[in-house]
Amino acid sequence: MARAPGGVRRRSARRDAAGGEVVRKGPWTAEEDEVLLQHVRTHGPKDWSSIRSKGLLPRTGKSCRLRWVNKLRPNLKSGCKFSAEEERVVIELQAQFGNKWARIATYLQGRTDNDVKNFWSTRQKRLARLLRAPLPARSNKQSSSKGKAPSSSLESETATFHQGSACLDQASFEGNSFGCQYCEAAPFMEYQNVARAPYDQAFSGFFAFEGALPLQLLPAADGEASSSNAAQMAPTLPFDQPPYPLIDFPCWPERYVDAGAINGLAYSQELLPMVQSPPMMMPFFGMECAHGAVKDEPRNAFDDLPPNMFDDALDQLPPPPPPPPSPSNGDEF
DNA sequence: AAAGTACTCAACCGCTCTGAA
């Protein structure tokens, strides 16, 4: 979207803790950017605090660093929405690393941790809203947006969510991670540790079903990754991928999903046959893009369930276990 | 056309980590 440059911000300046100097906050001006860039040209992307101590800018070192990392760094994809491939990478890496945005960002050329974080946050909000909202009526009615494709397919997302929720729900009863076949069948995602963040992980495990397709991971983009450690650890090769197909079928609890319902999903009849095929761009949630039939899918088992039936399951999730021991060599791959 | 809602994004805050003194 086009934001008004230098739009009004909520803060402008304040006295710093030490008392005297005014610390400027809020949006950066072009002049400030130029000063910051000049500092980086001469000193490199470091010594942030010296920018203020030398009187170059009335900004904190943290603020300067953030501005550089998020906006001024070269080769950033500013204002460019996440591609389907990027979305898929984020989803899969989030499932594996958790909310390690800086680390995840090292796999995405031109993306910052803030970008990834915002992307994920937006996605989570949407998830939460969908989970709480009543199921939209399944119909063949066209989208209300006058033929324009919505930014995401509500119907597909909803179906996806309830599928994921079913997995979650079963897990809450069985107390066995998530009782999720797929989780156990995805070694490269280490889903055995899926309970680390139950809510996210359950869904991520589901979404990573798409991730059975090969990832083309990028090495740290430009050496200016926001986390130098992460940059060093960024692999130059994809995950150690098992041969396809990975799974028998993802975590559909039979209690909730009968074969007919499964067959009604885009996955079962359209995705499975292509597991041996070359990588395919599949936007997250967006099976409708790759599989048009999904919009016309028949009602599945979840459509007949009360929309809030999974809320309790979410509330009953066990606390996350302690994080798995980190590898001694710092290389998860 | 207006109002309400959802989404995006920049930037701040607080915490943790790390290295130097």
Added chain:
DNA sequence: CTTCAGAGCGGTTGAGTACTT
């Protein structure tokens, strides 16, 4: 070993914009 300062990271906020009703 302890302390401290700087850097980095994740969470959060809120303004502006887009979309929907």
